[in-house]
Amino acid sequence: MRASSRLLCFALALLVPGAAAAQDYPSRDYPRQDIRLVCAFPAGGGADVLVRHFAEKLRPIVNRTVIVENKAGAGGNIATEYVARAKPDGYTIYVHAGSAVAANQSLFKKPPVDVLRDIRVAATINRQPFMLVVDARSPYKTVADLTAAMRQKGDKASYATSAPTGRIMGELYKTAMDLKAVEVNYRTASDSLNEMMSGRIDYGMHEPVFALAQAREGRFRILAVGTGKRLDALPDQPTMTEVGIPMDLTVWWAAMVPAATPKPIVDKINAWFVQMVSSEETKTFLNNFGGDPNISTPEQAQALFERDVKAWGDYVRLARIEPM
Amino acid sequence: MDFGFLQNLATGFGAALSFNNLGFALMGCLLGTLIGVLPGIGPIPTIAMLLPITFGLDPLSSLIMLAGIYYGAQYGGSTTSILVNIPGEASSIVTCIDGHQMAKQGRAGVALGVAALGSFFAGCVGTVFIAAFGPPLASIAQEFNAPENFSLMLLGLVTAVVLAHGSVIKAIGMVLVGLLFGLVGTDVNSGLTRYTFGVSELWDGIDFLPLVIGMFGIVEIVRNLERGTLPRAQIYTGLRELWPSVQDFKDSWRAVLRGTGLGSILGILPGGGAVLAAFASYTVEKKLAADPSRFGKGAIEGVAGPESANNAAAQTSFIPLLTLGLPSNAIMALMMGAMIIHGIQPGSAVMTKRPDLFWGMVASMWIGNLMLLVINFPLIGIWVRLLSVPYRLLYPAILLFCVIGIYATNTNIAQLVMTAVFALFGYILVKFECEPAPLVLGFILGPLMEENLRRALVISRGDPKIFLESWISIVLLALTVLVIVLIVLPQIRKSREQAFQE
Numbered sequence: 001m002r003a004s005s006r007l008l009c010f011a012l013a014l015l016v017p018g019a020a021a022a023q024d025y026p027s028r029d030y031p032r033q034d035i036r037l038v039c040a041f042p043a044g045g046g047a048d049v050l051v052r053h054f055a056e057k058l059r060p061i062v063n064r065t066v067i068v069e070n071k072a073g074a075g076g077n078i079a080t081e082y083v084a085r086a087k088p089d090g091y092t093i094y095v096h097a098g099s100a101v102a103a104n105q106s107l108f109k110k111p112p113v114d115v116l117r118d119i120r121v122a123a124t125i126n127r128q129p130f131m132l133v134v135d136a137r138s139p140y141k142t143v144a145d146l147t148a149a150m151r152q153k154g155d156k157a158s159y160a161t162s163a164p165t166g167r168i169m170g171e172l173y174k175t176a177m178d179l180k181a182v183e184v185n186y187r188t189a190s191d192s193l194n195e196m197m198s199g200r201i202d203y204g205m206h207e208p209v210f211a212l213a214q215a216r217e218g219r220f221r222i223l224a225v226g227t228g229k230r231l232d233a234l235p236d237q238p239t240m241t242e243v244g245i246p247m248d249l250t251v252w253w254a255a256m257v258p259a260a261t262p263k264p265i266v267d268k269i270n271a272w273f274v275q276m277v278s279s280e281e282t283k284t285f286l287n288n289f290g291g292d293p294n295i296s297t298p299e300q301a302q303a304l305f306e307r308d309v310k311a312w313g314d315y316v317r318l319a320r321i322e323p324m
Numbered sequence: 325m326d327f328g329f330l331q332n333l334a335t336g337f338g339a340a341l342s343f344n345n346l347g348f349a350l351m352g353c354l355l356g357t358l359i360g361v362l363p364g365i366g367p368i369p370t371i372a373m374l375l376p377i378t379f380g381l382d383p384l385s386s387l388i389m390l391a392g393i394y395y396g397a398q399y400g401g402s403t404t405s406i407l408v409n410i411p412g413e414a415s416s417i418v419t420c421i422d423g424h425q426m427a428k429q430g431r432a433g434v435a436l437g438v439a440a441l442g443s444f445f446a447g448c449v450g451t452v453f454i455a456a457f458g459p460p461l462a463s464i465a466q467e468f469n470a471p472e473n474f475s476l477m478l479l480g481l482v483t484a485v486v487l488a489h490g491s492v493i494k495a496i497g498m499v500l501v502g503l504l505f506g507l508v509g510t511d512v513n514s515g516l517t518r519y520t521f522g523v524s525e526l527w528d529g530i531d532f533l534p535l536v537i538g539m540f541g542i543v544e545i546v547r548n549l550e551r552g553t554l555p556r557a558q559i560y561t562g563l564r565e566l567w568p569s570v571q572d573f574k575d576s577w578r579a580v581l582r583g584t585g586l587g588s589i590l591g592i593l594p595g596g597g598a599v600l601a602a603f604a605s606y607t608v609e610k611k612l613a614a615d616p617s618r619f620g621k622g623a624i625e626g627v628a629g630p631e632s633a634n635n636a637a638a639q640t641s642f643i644p645l646l647t648l649g650l651p652s653n654a655i656m657a658l659m660m661g662a663m664i665i666h667g668i669q670p671g672s673a674v675m676t677k678r679p680d681l682f683w684g685m686v687a688s689m690w691i692g693n694l695m696l697l698v699i700n701f702p703l704i705g706i707w708v709r710l711l712s713v714p715y716r717l718l719y720p721a722i723l724l725f726c727v728i729g730i731y732a733t734n735t736n737i738a739q740l741v742m743t744a745v746f747a748l749f750g751y752i753l754v755k756f757e758c759e760p761a762p763l764v765l766g767f768i769l770g771p772l773m774e775e776n777l778r779r780a781l782v783i784s785r786g787d788p789k790i791f792l793e794s795w796i797s798i799v800l801l802a803l804t805v806l807v808i809v810l811i812v813l814p815q816i817r818k819s820r821e822q823a824f825q826e
Contacts, residue, residue, distance in 0.1 A: 042368075042369075043368065043369040043372035043373065048372055048661075049372075049375060049658075049661040049664075052372070052375055069735055070735065071735065071736070072528065073524065073525060073527060073528045073736070074524040074525070074527040074528065075510070075527065075528075077524060077527075078524060078525070078736075081524075112524065156785075158782075158783055182782065182785070184779055184782050184783055185512055185513050185779070186512070186779075187512050187775065190651065193466075193648070194465075194466050194467075194468060194469045195469050195470060195779075195783070197466065198469055200469065200783050201783070209664070213670065213671060216671070217648075217671045284667065288664050288667060289664070322514075322516065
């Protein structure tokens with residue numbers, strides 16, 4: 001009895017300051033409390049480690065505890081919704097692929113929030129390519145070689161994809177070159193390694209960490225990257241656009257906040273991420289994940305976000321992906 | 325055979341035996357045991373949370389510590405399986421079946437002892453296995469494509485029926501219900517969601533933890549409470565009853581050997597390697613036993629075999645990561661992340677470019693296993709005494725840890741609701757005398773089987789002959805047919821006997 005009433009008091013005590021602090025978010029002495037970085041992957045899954053890297057680096061900058069909160073599920077939608085509905089006070093920062101948040105707006109029939117209205121991008125972190133790869137023992141040295149061979153093979157050709165970006169890249173390639181290859185879907189890129197190497201799959205559209213690791217092992221040959229511009233980390237890899245298949249599919253990570261977050265707080269978050277992303281240590285870290293550091297102002301970041309939300313609407317129609 | 329690996333192992337021990345690294349191994353093992361024993365709190369979130377701390381450490385030290393957590397959790401997980409019927413992870417579900425029965429008969433200490441010794445033995449063999457056969461084994465694992473994976477999962481599902489000690493029909497039913505639960509969520513091939521009823525929490529499918537903790541842990545508590553004040557299993561605290569007797573060793577050494585063999589081989593396969601290993605071992609033991617009816621009622625082989633198998637598999641699951649750069653389960657994916665953070669690209673290059681790191685890790689596996697034995701053996705007495713804690717204190721504590729564990733993984737209330745639903749469902753199953761173990765295996769293996777079946781058929785453009793194109797697949801399918809015959813024959817005989825009696 002006593003214990004339960006004490007619990008009630010405790011719960012009330014938790015509620016009250018929340019109610020009082022509403023509306024007014026003074027940005028002058030921000031941050032005054034602990035900061036939560038929201039991660040859309042389960043602890044340890046996906047790119048959770050990337051979020052934890054930034055939590056670790058942010059701690060000494062803000063002199064506050066930085067907590068990683070894992071809100072996995074529904075292809076990131078649960079985390080997106082959670083952040084969109086969080087208090088716009090700068091204490092909830094969503095560290096996730098901005099391109100994925102933009103893509104989900106078109107990949108889902110009923111997206112939980114309108115991301116353009118509810119989410120604002122404060123800072124960009126990196127840019128990563130998806131890669132067109134083949135078995136290193138295959139005779140295809142360039143995209144043109146592959147295209148010619150796949151035209152011959154017609155609907156007997158197969159290719160591996162994982163993740164929506166890989167699917168879109170595959171469709172853009174097929175449409176541009178008029179190929180009839182059949183798509184084989186994998187849960188993760190690494191699931192496809194054995195079949196890529198057995199000759200049953202002719203090529204793959206894969207995420208950079210996996211593709212680079214296997215290329216380094218001498219198992220894959222990377223033919224091109226799907227980004228609009230070449231990457232500093234991979235200056236020798238041509239883009240798909242250069243070899244005649246126009247596309248700009250860039251995975252870019254970002255720090256995002258609820259849309260109503262005051263401008264001074266957004267600027268402060270942007271400054272923190274610029275500071276972290278420009279450090280040599282973070283650059284190496286990001287390069288290991290197959291990407292370049294990517295620094296922009298809040299305005300540039302938001303413009304990129306708006307562009308991707310629109311672009312993904314077209315991609316999904318083009319690839320005839322049925323929204324969930 | 326090339327004995328160069330002995331030389332390499334010596335290099336490894338040289339690196340792993342430094343004072344610092346021993347300390348990290350000990351820390352990892354202690355932490356792992358602790359989280360393994362707490363139901364619901366698994367090694368994955370622990371390793372994920374410790375990952376940033378390891379940024380500043382030497383790569384070898386940090387990998388040694390993380391690996392220690394992994395084995396430690398394996399050991400600790402069997403402790404809760406045996407004592408309170410809560411499997412910490414999929415590979416210790418099988419241990420619950422006979423291990424918990426042994427505990428109820430007052431033989432908890434024996435079960436724990438056999439599990440610890442069996443795991444230690446398997447760990448030693450696994451370490452040598454990695455050192456001697458790592459690279460060639462990895463090339464076998466590479467032969468496993470969609471058709472072979474499908475055949476393997478099919479064999480696994482069929483053998484799941486043997487797990488039940490009651491009715492075969494009910495066991496098949498449970499496997500099928502498990503398959504259905506496994507279908508919930510987003511379909512990989514089409515990207516469409518199935519059986520989610522518009523609930524976004526179900527889009528990624530049903531999580532393993534709520535299902536297992538609900539159906540095993542909470543149901544176990546409810547059942548015990550239901551029995552009310554019935555006399556409790558007698559707890560022996562005398563040393564003689566605590567340790568396995570000579571007879572126990574005689575009963576279990578063959579099971580340990582077979583389990584180790586199965587585990588070492590199945591561990592290198594991606595996906596459900598350790599799970600398959602544990603219950604393949606159980607199936608083998610039950611089929612080979614002179615009196616299979618003892619299984620499910622506290623047969624010591626039913627603990628010794630699977631425990632050795634899952635530990636051997638835990639060791640050899642490092643092979644694909646260290647040789648191919650392929651993580652075979654979620655924990656290996658985390659270890660891969662840890663390596664990447666330290667600027668090490670996992671794969672065969674580790675062996676040639678950083679031999680001290682590669683062999684140091686292999687050596688630390690053996691050291692870790694020895695430490696676990698040293699840590700756990702004296703603890704057995706304490707664990708067993710835990711059972712004499714009054715239910716009114718023990719059960720709320722277990723429930724609390726379960727709830728914390730499930731909530732902390734994803735800070736999501738929906739998971740707790742699911743746990744409650746599965747607890748209710750599990751309770752109904754108990755009332756109908758249906759066993760949950762085949763269901764869980766159907767749940768784990770079903771989605772993998774479906775994924776590979778459909779992938780194989782997409783690759784072959786719908787031609788089922790693809791499953792007969794490789795000898796691995798043919799052998800696995802033949803074994804499946806054999807197991808079906810073994811299951812069906814006694815049934816037919818039995819029904820004929822019944823017919824004669826009437």
